[in-house]
Amino acid sequence: MQQLTRNKFVSPTTAGTEDSVNFGIMVSLMLFNSAGPLVKTSIAFVCSLAGTFIFMKILSRLKFKDTIFIPLVGLMFGGIVNSATTFFAYKYNLIQSMSAWLYSDFSMIMQGRYELLYISVPLVVLAYLFANKFTVAGMGEEFSVNLGISYEYVVSGCSLT
Numbered sequence: 507m508q509q510l511t512r513n514k515f516v517s518p519t520t521a522g523t524e525d526s527v528n529f530g531i532m533v534s535l536m537l538f539n540s541a542g543p544l545v546k547t548s549i550a551f552v553c554s555l556a557g558t559f560i561f562m563k564i565l566s567r568l569k570f571k572d573t574i575f576i577p578l579v580g581l582m583f584g585g586i587v588n589s590a591t592t593f594f595a596y597k598y599n600l601i602q603s604m605s606a607w608l609y610s611d612f613s614m615i616m617q618g619r620y621e622l623l624y625i626s627v628p629l630v631v632l633a634y635l636f637a638n639k640f641t642v643a644g645m646g647e648e649f650s651v652n653l654g655i656s657y658e659y660v661v662s663g664c665s666l667t
Contacts, residue, residue, distance in 0.1 A: 518558075520577040522584035526557020529591045531607045535600050544625075546607075557587060 518524050530553025534546040561583055565576060595601050650657040 515573065515577040516580060520584070521558060521561045521580040522587055523554050523558050523561070525584035525587040525591065526560075527551075527554045528604065528608065529553050529557070529587050531604055532591050532595050532600060535603050535607075536594070536598055547625075550607075557583075 527550050530550035531546070533553065534541065534549040538545055538549065561580055564579060564583060565571070568575070568579065595604055647657040
């Protein structure tokens, strides 16, 4: 995130990603209450990606890309997502259920209950394979185009090829 936005103050908390995860957890608890943890986690993951892509789209439309302005835009975006999440969580009485998901209760992890951790292995391999494209895109649009990488696709996440 810091390299793609070329800003050392951008992180998942200042880009609205964490708030998008909260929104995904709320959606999964509202619409897929009887689903398993894998489905709920997948919905939260998809919402976090969507929130990050929306933040990157907002950044691509900004005219002033000041060092302090970009994290402030992310904080405002995250605040909007967080306020909508809190509103619906209060309305449907999901605050306590959401806090149980957000504060990681490891008391249920016993033998045979840790298989969800294996999901991270292919994601780490995928991140390793595309790390060079993110590094090149972090050097700027002109540099990326000169090396044959579509800057817009890598930054917006439309296609990683």
